[in-house]
Amino acid sequence: MNIHEYQAKEILSSYGIPIPRGRVALTSDQVERAAKMMGGRCVVKAQIYAGGRGKAGGVKLVHYPEQAMEYGKELFGRTLVTNQTGPEGLKVRRILVEEAVEIAREFYLSITLDRETSRYILIASAEGGMDIEEVASKSPEKIHTLQIDPFTGLRPYQARKISLALGLSGSVCEDCVELLMNLYRACQEKDCALVEINPLVVTKAGWLMAMDAKITFDDNAVYRHREYPDMMDYSQLDPLEITAGKYDLAYIKLTGSIGCLVNGAGLAMATLDVLKECGGEPANFLDVGGGATREKVAEAFRIILQDHDVKGVFVNIFGGIMRCDVIAHGIIEAAGEVNCTLPIVVRMDGSKVEEGKRLLRESGLNVQVGDNLGDAAARIVKMLG
Secondary structure, three states, X not given: OEOOHHHHHHHHHHOOOOOOOEEEEOOHHHHHHHHHHOOOOEEEEEEOOOOOOOOOOOEEEEOOHHHHHHHHHXXXXXXXXXXXXXXXXXXXXXXXXXXXXXXXXXXEEEEEEEOOOOEEEEEEEOOXXXXXXXXXXXXXXXXXXXXXXXXXXXXXXXXXXXXXXXOOOXXXXXXXXXXXXXXXXXXXXOOEEEEEEEEEEEEOOOOEEEOOOEEEEOHHHHHHOOOHHHHOOHHHOOHHXXXXXXXXXXXXXXXXXXXXXXXXXXXXXXXXXXXXXXXXXXXXXXEOOOOOOHHHHHHHHHHHHHOOOOOEEEEEEEEOOOOHHHHHHHHHHHHHHOOOOOOEEEEEEEOOHHHHHHXXXXXXXXXXXXXXXXHHHHHHHHHHO
């Protein structure tokens, strides 16, 4: 689960991490008022669920409140396209207005989950303000990493070692140690999958400050934090993903034309790979889960059909916990409601497989049943080719 920069900074501030003074605005008039509160000279920042905003024209230093208001008018409702949004971009509906800070040095700092070790890993670099991937590829020696033992947590001596590696000394080094300890505490207590500060700066006055912040929560831990759903900006999400979430369906919109309905995340990933190998382009990742009901399958199929990019549907089901005839009933129910004429190819195996295939063949839908995964994938690609 993502949140906006201003929300991430509020969390960091509650853990004692210094941030610039700022106010979030929902209208251009509010942008102007916020700029006046900051003394006129301030930074106006578009709030979207993606990085790379500065390169896309979503961040600007202004010198007068009137200039801030005019820039706010340009930003509101504008679609920002960055390297993280994809070509469709994201609309700006909120703006953060912050005080301008005189910066002496910039750093990169993050704590994220290392999937290989199942531990948090601290990543730091003296090359802040840049794409960390670019720094890692061109100058890997400038990236400092530390795997954090979950039993002992981050220790002060480890935080000091990272601070010294960044070239900090004296009181600023000790401030960085405290900041790192607080950042790790926030990461644990808030169940974060990622906490990133880029850049973390030393101001010309000698203070450490988080100039930008990104926090991603672990979706599996949201139930422990009742306030998290209220923090979500649903305007930043795909409407179909929102609908899927209501029915506990794992759905991610992709860029292709083949709608996919699969039970099991591993099988879904394999399905996408096989479709690509056959020359097809999946329109989505959709996992209905191992024990989905007829109603859940029907809703998943409706979601696929609501995507106007979908030109054909590929269903790949292994009936272990779930019976194949239940899947067939769900598909027939949903397709009948919307008079679906799109080509459908189904590969199914397992419990009640023959009954499921019979129901599909007798449904009157434009459906074919594949003998195996490779055959079925090749069929849907050929039908759309």
